[in-house]
Structures are given as C-alpha cells and as structure tokens.
Amino acid sequence: MKAYLDDPIHPGPLRVLDIRVMHGANYFSGGPVVIMRLDLGEYDEVFTNQIPGFLERLQALLPTLAEHHCSEGKTLGFFSRVSEGTLLGHVTEHVTIELQTLAGMDVAYGKTRSTSAKGVYNVVYRFFDEVAGVVAGKAAVNMMNSILLGRPFDTASAITTLVEIREKRLLGPSTQAIVKEARQRGIPFLRLDEYNLVQLGTGRYQKRIRATITSDTDYLAVETADNKRLTTLMLTEAGIPVPETVVAERLEEVIEFQARLKQPLVIKPRERHMRKGVTVRLDSDEEISEAFGWARQFDEAVLVQPFVSGNTYRVLVIDYQMVAAAQVTPPVVVGDGRHRITELIEILNREPDRGVGDKSKLTRVEVDEITQRILRGRGYSLDTVLPAGETLPLKLSGSLRSGGSARDVTDEVHPFNRFLAERAAKVIGLNVAGLDIVAPSLSTPILENGGVCIGATAAPDLRLHLSPTHGAVRAVAGPIVDMLFPAGSKTRIPVFSVTGTLGKTTTVNLLAHCLKLARYHVGLTSTEGLSISDKMLMKGDMTYPEHVALVLKDPTIDCAVLETAREGILRRGIGYELADFGIVLNMYEDHVGSDDIRYVEDLAYAKSVVAEQVYDDGYAVLNADNDLVLDMRDRVRSHLALFSRSYSNRDVREHADAGGLGVVLDRGDILVLKDRNTLRVTNIDEIPLTHQGKAHQNYDNILAAVAALFAFQIPLETIRYGLRTFYPDPAKLPGRMNVIQMGDFTVLVDYAHNRESYLELKEFLRHFTQKKLGVIDAPGDRSDHEIIGLGEIAARTYDEVYVYEGFDRRGRPIGEIAELLKHGLVTAGFAEDRITTFMEPEAAWRRALGRGGPERMVVILTGRAEKTLRVIEAHGGNAK
Numbered sequence: 001m002k003a004y005l006d007d008p009i010h011p012g013p014l015r016v017l018d019i020r021v022m023h024g025a026n027y028f029s030g031g032p033v034v035i036m037r038l039d040l041g042e043y044d045e046v047f048t049n050q051i052p053g054f055l056e057r058l059q060a061l062l063p064t065l066a067e068h069h070c071s072e073g074k075t076l077g078f079f080s081r082v083s084e085g086t087l088l089g090h091v092t093e094h095v096t097i098e099l100q101t102l103a104g105m106d107v108a109y110g111k112t113r114s115t116s117a118k119g120v121y122n123v124v125y126r127f128f129d130e131v132a133g134v135v136a137g138k139a140a141v142n143m144m145n146s147i148l149l150g151r152p153f154d155t156a157s158a159i160t161t162l163v164e165i166r167e168k169r170l171l172g173p174s175t176q177a178i179v180k181e182a183r184q185r186g187i188p189f190l191r192l193d194e195y196n197l198v199q200l201g202t203g204r205y206q207k208r209i210r211a212t213i214t215s216d217t218d219y220l221a222v223e224t225a226d227n228k229r230l231t232t233l234m235l236t237e238a239g240i241p242v243p244e245t246v247v248a249e250r251l252e253e254v255i256e257f258q259a260r261l262k263q264p265l266v267i268k269p270r271e272r273h274m275r276k277g278v279t280v281r282l283d284s285d286e287e288i289s290e291a292f293g294w295a296r297q298f299d300e301a302v303l304v305q306p307f308v309s310g311n312t313y314r315v316l317v318i319d320y321q322m323v324a325a326a327q328v329t330p331p332v333v334v335g336d337g338r339h340r341i342t343e344l345i346e347i348l349n350r351e352p353d354r355g356v357g358d359k360s361k362l363t364r365v366e367v368d369e370i371t372q373r374i375l376r377g378r379g380y381s382l383d384t385v386l387p388a389g390e391t392l393p394l395k396l397s398g399s400l401r402s403g404g405s406a407r408d409v410t411d412e413v414h415p416f417n418r419f420l421a422e423r424a425a426k427v428i429g430l431n432v433a434g435l436d437i438v439a440p441s442l443s444t445p446i447l448e449n450g451g452v453c454i455g456a457t458a459a460p461d462l463r464l465h466l467s468p469t470h471g472a473v474r475a476v477a478g479p480i481v482d483m484l485f486p487a488g489s490k491t492r493i494p495v496f497s498v499t500g501t502l503g504k505t506t507t508v509n510l511l512a513h514c515l516k517l518a519r520y521h522v523g524l525t526s527t528e529g530l531s532i533s534d535k536m537l538m539k540g541d542m543t544y545p546e547h548v549a550l551v552l553k554d555p556t557i558d559c560a561v562l563e564t565a566r567e568g569i570l571r572r573g574i575g576y577e578l579a580d581f582g583i584v585l586n587m588y589e590d591h592v593g594s595d596d597i598r599y600v601e602d603l604a605y606a607k608s609v610v611a612e613q614v615y616d617d618g619y620a621v622l623n624a625d626n627d628l629v630l631d632m633r634d635r636v637r638s639h640l641a642l643f644s645r646s647y648s649n650r651d652v653r654e655h656a657d658a659g660g661l662g663v664v665l666d667r668g669d670i671l672v673l674k675d676r677n678t679l680r681v682t683n684i685d686e687i688p689l690t691h692q693g694k695a696h697q698n699y700d701n702i703l704a705a706v707a708a709l710f711a712f713q714i715p716l717e718t719i720r721y722g723l724r725t726f727y728p729d730p731a732k733l734p735g736r737m738n739v740i741q742m743g744d745f746t747v748l749v750d751y752a753h754n755r756e757s758y759l760e761l762k763e764f765l766r767h768f769t770q771k772k773l774g775v776i777d778a779p780g781d782r783s784d785h786e787i788i789g790l791g792e793i794a795a796r797t798y799d800e801v802y803v804y805e806g807f808d809r810r811g812r813p814i815g816e817i818a819e820l821l822k823h824g825l826v827t828a829g830f831a832e833d834r835i836t837t838f839m840e841p842e843a844a845w846r847r848a849l850g851r852g853g854p855e856r857m858v859v860i861l862t863g864r865a866e867k868t869l870r871v872i873e874a875h876g877g878n879a880k
Helices: 054-061 063-067 077-084 088-102 130-149 155-169 173-184 219-226 228-237 251-261 285-295 341-349 369-377 415-428 477-484 504-517 545-553 566-572 600-607 627-635 650-657 696-711 716-724 755-765 784-795 816-827 841-850 865-874
Strands: 015-022 033-039 110-114 120-125 189-191 197-200 207-210 246-248 265-269 279-282 302-306 311-318 321-329 332-334 391-393 405-408 432-439 452-457 495-499 522-525 529-532 535-539 559-563 579-584 614-623 639-644 661-666 669-674 677-683 738-742 745-750 771-776 800-804 835-838 856-861
Touching: 015 130, 015 566, 033 088, 033 130, 054 063, 054 077, 054 130, 063 077, 063 088, 077 088, 088 110, 088 120, 088 130, 088 155, 120 130, 130 155, 173 189, 173 197, 173 207, 173 477, 189 545, 207 477, 219 228, 219 415, 228 302, 228 415, 228 452, 246 251, 251 265, 251 285, 251 302, 265 285, 279 285, 311 415, 311 477, 321 415, 332 341, 415 432, 415 452, 495 504, 504 522, 504 559, 504 696, 504 716, 522 545, 529 545, 545 559, 566 600, 579 696, 600 627, 614 627, 614 696, 627 639, 639 650, 639 696, 650 661, 650 669, 661 696, 669 696, 677 716, 696 716, 696 755, 738 865, 745 755, 745 865, 755 784, 755 856, 771 784, 771 841, 784 800, 784 816, 800 816, 800 841, 816 835, 835 841, 841 856, 841 865
Parallel strands: 495 559, 495 579, 522 559, 579 614, 614 639, 639 661, 745 856, 771 800, 771 856, 800 835
Antiparallel strands: 015 033, 033 120, 110 120, 189 197, 197 207, 246 302, 265 279, 265 302, 311 321, 311 432, 321 405, 332 391, 432 452, 522 529, 529 535, 661 669, 669 677, 738 745
C-alpha cells in the first residue's frame, strides 16, 4: 500500500500541508475521518464563480457530482453552489467523497473548516478504507490544480486506482456483512490484519472471524472439509448420498474406473483445490489423461467420480441449522453468429451489476486456465465466432467469485433435504458449512430424485445469499452473530475514558486500583505506559489509538481504563467508538494556540467528545464546579453524574433531587447523592492521595473516580477501601506528588507543567514551613507568555530556584525555555542570585539534592519521573 500512499500531489496553487487519519471519535467527527490540511494559496477567498470556466471543467471531469445535493437539498444542488460561488476547499471535499463513491466505497460525510492560519482549511471526510481515503484526497487536489492550470486530468485512472485499493484492503462481502450485523447490535469490532481477520467484541468477550470461519469453528472440521476423500467417506457412512469415488495415483486406475462405470468422469485434486485442477464430463482416454495430469499439479493423488448431471445448489448451514439455499449457475455466453467469444465476454462484463473483484453484486469474468480448457474441449479459442444460439459455459462452477450467478431457492427446499444438509454439517463438525448438491431439484428428497452431495466448504461465501442475482435476499449474517453471541451473553468489556487538563494519570490509576480490588482484570493506558492486570508491559505515552486497540484486543481483561489526552483527540482520534464512562475532570487554559485551538472554549469542545461518546446506558461524569465542563451536559446522550467539591453546589443538588447521581464534599466527607439518598464514603483526610487533606489538586480525581465506580455498581465498601489504600508513591504514580525522605530533608517529585498545576502545587506547599528549593522546567509547546507566567508563579512559591532545560523543547532552541522561566522569575521580583540555570536536567537535580538539609524541602518538577527517581535513589532517597 505504500506505493499508493507515495503517489505525488502535482504542483499547483493548492497545496496539501498535512494528511492525517483519525481513528475513533475525534474533534471533527463521531467516527473515523481523514483530515487534509489544505492551503488555498492565491485562491484564498476566491469563489468558484470568479474562476472562468471552472464549473464547466468540473462537470466534464466529474459529472456524477450532479447527484450531490449539498445544502440545496436537491439534485444538482452542489453544482448550483459552485455556480453561485463557493470556496475551493468545499469543492475538494465533495470531489474526494465522490471519487470514493465511484470506486464502490459510498461515503457521504464531509465538512471543511477554516484554521488559525490564513488561507488554510481542514478538509474533513469519511472513508471506508484509510489508504483509499488518503489517495482520494490527493487525487481531488490534483483534479483541482488541473482545472485551475488547464492541465488534463484522468478521472478514470484515479477511480481505477481506488478500485484496486478497495479490492486489496476492504473486507470481503461475507466478513463485512457479519461486521455490519454486529455493529447494528452494538457489538464493537477491531480489524486485526489487512485482509479479513476481524475481532468482534472486546477483551475477554471477544470472538474472531475470517470470512465465515470463526474462532469457534473446529480446526479438525476445517481439515476434514478440505480433504475431499475424507468428507466423502464420512458422508457415505452417515447415509448421505455422494457420488461413487475412488482415489487414484496412476492414470490406469482412472481408465479402469471409467470403463467400469461407462459414464463421463469428474477428476479433481484430493485436497484444497479451490476449483483448480478440476475437469468435468470426461469421456475419452485423451481427455482423461490430460485432466489427470492437470489435477496432479495440485495433489499427488486425485479424486475420480462419475459426472452427475443436474442443477448445482449451495445449502448454507449455520450452527447446524439450514438458513439458506441457492441455485448457482456458471457464467455463460450465448452465440449470435457475429461476435467472437472474447467479444461476448466483454459484453457480459459490461452488465451494470458486474465489477472487479468480489465487492460488486456480480463479478467480472476473467479468462483463466479453466476457461481455456473449456474452450479447447469444444475445439474453440477466444477468437472463435460462437454459432448463433449456442450456450457456452465459461467456468465449471457457479461460484460468484468466478463470475457465476445465484437464484435463491430457500423456500423450495424439502424438509428431508434440510435434514440431510444439517446432518452433513454435524457429521463433519462444521458450525458454518456450505453443502454443494447436484440434483434435478431440492423440492423433492435427493434420495428419491438421484441427487448427490458433491462436497462441503468450510468458509462458504455469503454473497450468493446476501445479494442473489434472482430471488429473495437472506439475512444470513444474523445467525452467525447469534451463534457467536447467544442471547444474553456479554460482548464487550466496560471502558472508562478519562480526560481533563489536570489529574488524568492519577485518576486512571486510582480507578484501576479500585477495580482490581473488585476482582476485575484491568487493561490500562496512560502517559506513563500500558499495563495489563497491574503488570506494566510498555512504558511511555500510551494514550494514542493504537494503544487503545492493544488493550481492547487483549483476551485476558474484563475492564479497560483509558487516559484520553488532548493530542490524541485533536490529532489521531480517541481510538474507540463509545465508552461506558466518559469522565471529564476539569478544563483550564492549556495548549491554547496549538492545533488550531484559539480559545479555551475550543479546547473544551474538543475534549467534550469523551463525554459525548458514551453508550446510552453508560455515564458521562462531569465536574460541576467548572463551567466549561458543566456545559458539556447539554451534549450528553447517556446517563449523567456530576461531582463537586461543595455540598451546596446547586447544579449537583438539583440533579440529584431529580433522581440523578451526584458526588460532593461536605465538611471533608465524600457523599454520594442518589435518588434523594445520601451515602457517606469516607473523609477526604483519610485518603493518602490528599496528603492529609493538603493536596486539593487531587480532590477532583477522587470525586470523579467515586462517581464512576458507584455508577458501575462497585460496592461502597470496596470504593472506600480502595481510596484508603492507594498511595501516591513512585511505584504506583511516578512523578505525581511523590514524597520521598532523604535523611534530614524531604523531596517532592511532581509533574506540574502548566499554570493551574503550578498554582495547585503552590497551595499545597503552603502547608510546609521548610525552606523550599524549586527545580523547574516547562514544555516547549507553550507560548512565551505562558512560560513566563510559570516563572512568575514559581517566584511566589520557592526560596531558591534551579531552572533547567527539560526533555520536551518542541523545536525551541537550547536555552530559550530556561531564559523565559528566568525572565518570569525576575519580573515577579525574584532575586537573580537565587536563580541557577542548567542545560542538563540531571545536573540540576543533583545540585538541588546536594543543597538539601534540615528545614529544607526540595521540589523537583519533571516530565521524566523515572530518570529523576533514579537520581534520587542514587542519592539515598526512599519513598515515604
């Protein structure tokens, strides 16, 4: 696929600055989208009606855009907009969608939004396949530039490329039908490879499918079905009629068999032939010899059977119950005495329902070795003019993959034939089986009309039942999902998603601790790493969609707790579709100015996706003390829980009085308000996270966790015990309010890195009388003003300050962050002789530790807690 992604964007006035694929819900959409950052250049604020000939050239290149209604709500609505005048970003969006649709990937969602940069727009659109989505976006920009520059553009070639991608990457029809059925039932799915391996459900409740083979399908049964000789023996012993069969390794055996039967023969490989090496209606020794040699190319032994005339049927059995049947017919052409066979095939392939591959209703017929053998058998070639009225089959089977057609006959199947089909599946042991039967009809018992079962398939194609050429459509994906997930069975693990400006990592770890006490096996993602059942498997920032997928794929867990950060929401998506608990802790001005976030309200809107993307029976858990968070309740579709640091919070009280769930603090007690009942949990001072009630910055984390856990029906005793036994030590929460004793002085390690966390830490340190030595840095993705502001807060917090260059300069020159922090300190009146600057973090840490002593407290702010803690350990520190 890399070759497709490397296709260039041709030079022109429109430039693509970036293309990103968003997985899961995100800032722009409730589902996966491509975001193309498009610079209109000289065409910024130039409308299409101001560009001579633009509409006419667009109509010539992509006339099917006439079907786009746009905001006009009618056919030709989009072209009306172009005629009246619209911006090129909007046109690019529609072209991208239409190119995908013409390639058989019908998408219908897109929008174009301005960014903070002049002339730059985010073109947002859905996709069926992310590679196809990216390629379609590039092709749309190339088309726009071609129109603007008067260059030719090959629309057909662009669509052909997208069709190729579709055939290589999209799920096959059977897999897609099962996935669609599962999604309609609220069962999540995850794609496990680039082909058809899919996980339905999450965690320990997952099932897997590849086409119609499931994780519950017996391996021995699949092997049996692939072994045609073994299948024949087992069905014969079960009283199911099959053709007389011999296994031959020598040509003489085949000749003798034919002489005895005095009937035309069928020769095929013994195992796994997929119709390759199969030849039918063999009469002469010469035909038998050639067919025998061809079959031996695929297996050292061949199966030989008498040719049975009649119609061919596929009977589908799921969970040992017959659910559908179809008559299948090979593709044929009928001569007219004028056209050559190759021309007749071309005419056949122009039928509207036929397309490349297996994603269309009917598949185009490809001339392969089987077709050539059929032609040679009749003494024809592709250049032969087929006589008028003569019917020529092009394949041996009616498989839709090879261009055949299907007619539904489910209602015609005699009860006895239904019984035989279900018995055959049970004998072989296949929970999803396709039984191939040749008979005059299935409306009478095949034991009476001379019909036979000629084989069983372990991965039957559902397309001939889902989209038959003639007859009723059968919803055959439903019984497969019923089999995998019987009524009442669980399909997904509960998911807790946590976002906010401060406290996410602390909260997810607290939740995981309490859930573990409730005997859940938890998968956890955070900025510190990824853990399964309390075992850290990966370290680093694991808050991106690919890490969420790793947790949801894990078959050992029954609960997931996810830290959902700003960067993921804005740049990559949240990685899941819906959570059971969407928790928003707080919202402060942070990262404003990056990722097109102009105001804190924009950031709040972005993070509200966590509250919105919750199952109807789940809970959005919101901070009622923060107006930006509380406003999110208007977009919540699930149940709602509110928490507050004050018992007198009117919004919480009114919500609880109306039957909702609230959690509040009242004179230090944590109270749960539900159905007009008040339940006491514990006193805030008894929770180690609060450091005897001094660490107010952890109040929101605790109250939110209590609300989510109570809503999840975790017993109050378990919640209470979990709160009292969760300690902010370096092992559990590295870099989150870790208090470490260093002989005669104390060290505090924390991850304060923005204005609110600096202020919260200042308030916490106010409770300590020791002289405070601050070791500070700042991330480089803040504005100069914000970094200077951190220095000003530090000036009011510490007695001495060691400024160092952090690990996260984000492109800033070495020394710039330190200078900005120092500038803030000095501006706030902090004496320069009490400021020491370091370019090496470890040097700053060691110097400060060396300055520790009686009546001194060293406070180290770090985004690399593990490195910091190793330096402290080497200095002789032990966690308190």
